[in-house]
Amino acid sequence: MTDTVLVLGGRSDIGRAVAHRFAAAGHPVALAARNAPDLEADRADIAIRHDVEATLHEFDALDTDALGDFVDAFDPVPGIVVSAIGAMGDQTTSETDPAAAAQVMRINYEAPAQVLELFAARMAARGGGTLVGISSVAGDRGRAVNYVYGSAKAGFTAYLSGLRNRLWGTGVHVVTVKPGFVETRMTEGMDLPGALTARPEAVAETIFQAVARGRSVVYVKPVWRAIMIIIGAIPEPIFRRTRIGS
Amino acid sequence: MQDFRTEELAGWGRYPRCPGPVARPRHAEAVGALIGAGGVIARGNGRAYGDSAMGAAATLDLRRLNRMLSFDDQAGRLVAEAGVLLGDVIATFLPRGWFPWVTPGTKFVTLGGAIAADVHGKNHHRDGAFGTFVDWIDVMGADGEVVRASRDENSELFAWTLGGMGLTGVILRAAIRLRPVESGWIAQTTIPAQNLAEAMDAFEAADDASYSVAWIDCLASGAALGRSLVMTGEHVQADDLPPDRRTHPYRTPRKRQLSMPFDAPTAALNRFSVGAFNALYWRRGLRAPRKALVDWDSYFYPLDAILGWNRIYGRRGFVQFQCALPLNASEAGLRALLSETAVAGQGSILAVLKRFGPQQSRFSFPMAGYTLALDFPANARTLALLDRLDAIAADHGGRFYLAKDARLSAATLHRADPRAAAFRAMRRETGCDRAFASAQSERLLL
Ligand SMILES: Cc1cc2nc3c(=O)[nH]c(=O)nc-3n(C[C@H](O)[C@H](O)[C@H](O)COP(=O)(O)OP(=O)(O)OC[C@H]3O[C@@H](n4cnc5c(N)ncnc54)[C@H](O)[C@@H]3O)c2cc1C
């Protein structure tokens, strides 16, 4: 039997691409999002194109109290759960408005960590499953232009790493995905460097392969791993003055 | 206007090219807010050759509206958003025994583009154009309201929108019918014709063939004028496949995708290279077996095997001439067009002749007779030649295919096609003239 794939953040461009990629390989898919009924056209499209079962699920990641019920509603627990939840927020607003900053921190770190933790417990109880967290290269080093978002992603990356280690031996695997620039609704209107920018389908392919091969941490375009090693190695006083740092 | 970004726009011929604001809505519901500005045009996959899908003021790239919404597997009826590619329809439904009723020579067109140009295939003489198999369309009009139009409901809008080149509104969704097929294979018959009269005889003799098309060597002149390979085709039934293909009748060999990574130097295509290519192709055609089993992709879409083949014409791009001629004037008209082309020595590699059945929709291109399509690199000499070809076609009662046009004059269009005036009047009455306009509609006063 092919595992059902649950995509949290099913409206996102990356999330939909992930759903299509797994459906193309015969996996039933479940899309979870706020205002889920609006996704009916996407649901039908996946079901028709790939001849698989596709379902919609109402989901607000910030409604902490409801997370337990949300997770319990999946019985049996899906074999693969992918979190594509996230929001860039506005850095300048976050600097002056603590509530706005909290929102960015919660949606990029707290919420996906909490919901994946709940699924992890159920997967471990069943003795297997795969959790995929979409984090970001932005979490590898804080930059002046987006450190609120970046720090939350850093937290999420560390969380996924810890979760992976805790689940070692339970049959549950955790994949951390660190895309660089991706052409999506989140980055619309931004001037992205063409050669470094991936399409959502490429992210989906990376995730599909990483799940199939049991990889732990994946970047989307291989060049990003190299870039982040270099960026990580630049001493702080110099980094501050570079264009990337500021 | 933050939804719009300025980009360089062009059609498949890459002539003309011009920057303009482009928006890429994700949902049908988002389109309404984008047409308010006026002078916008819908764009599909940009396979029209010229400036049909370049907005006068702004362009709506609808390729993100690409969801399939329902499929009735008894009737073979697909409801889908307008940005779905025909190639995706085939990928999804051929394995289940369905194929589009009508397809142009590339599978990289959207349903919206296929409806707006009311495209024709190699079976127009038998089955009609794409619109024949469209049951209904949802169209967003000048006022932003979405209207369902069909042969019974809002039939005027339906009739004008098939072939209306995006100038009657934005097609958001459509219901199209597919044809049942038993395999992914076509039985192809090649008939060499030594001249135009022989080619036309071959077409008339093949009137009951499902598909027919001819490739013309348009550098051949004198007694060989119109020398061509006429190719007919039939869908192969599962029982007629060779035994090793019968277990998976829809499975065809995966083809290697080539791509044209850079622009060819402008001089690469000249009368000598084209002449040599055409002569070679002709001789190969003569030697090739008359009957062959061909997979659907190679049969319908030989050019799709090379992504970006339009770059072979170099940076300056290329133009296509395509006219339809009424049956009684076809032979004289084709003879005159081919002689003019052969004399000018501006041979085109892709010269295609097809037989058309009668016109069906209000403003669609086909008419009972023949259609000839010729490609040329865009330069001053070929543009002058095209003006002469326009005059010849018009003198023979012909009309022009807007999906291929990049440079026709308004005067020639309106002289050759009286329907254009009625189309324009309808646009004025409905307010579509202000809401929807392309570079082409402004040039041609549509
Ligand atoms: C290699 C090749 C072979 C071809 N062979 C054939 C052939 O055999 N027969 C044939 O008929 N044509 C043929 N064509 C032309 C092609 O089929 C048409 O130009 C078709 O319209 C292209 O579809 P598109 O999605 O790329 O549309 P575009 O090129 O983007 O747009 C074409 C027109 O459709 C309108 N349009 C697009 N989407 C919508 C929408 N949603 N709502 C309203 N209007 C819309 C645009 O405004 C524009 O006027 C060929 C083209 C190529 C490149």
Ligand SMILES: NC(=O)c1ccc[n+]([C@@H]2O[C@H](COP(=O)([O-])OP(=O)(O)OC[C@H]3O[C@@H](n4cnc5c(N)ncnc54)[C@H](OP(=O)(O)O)[C@@H]3O)[C@@H](O)[C@H]2O)c1
């Ligand atoms: N685009 C990039 O360059 C890039 C780079 C690196 C990493 N990423 C990461 O990739 C992931 C997908 O992002 P994307 O680029 O595809 O952008 P996106 O379309 O903006 O996706 C963000 C998703 O998060 C969901 N979300 C936000 N708040 C939510 C909430 N309270 N409850 C439930 N869902 C909520 C959104 O749902 P709604 O549709 O309901 O708003 C949306 O589906 C994100 O984690 C992002 O950080 C993106």
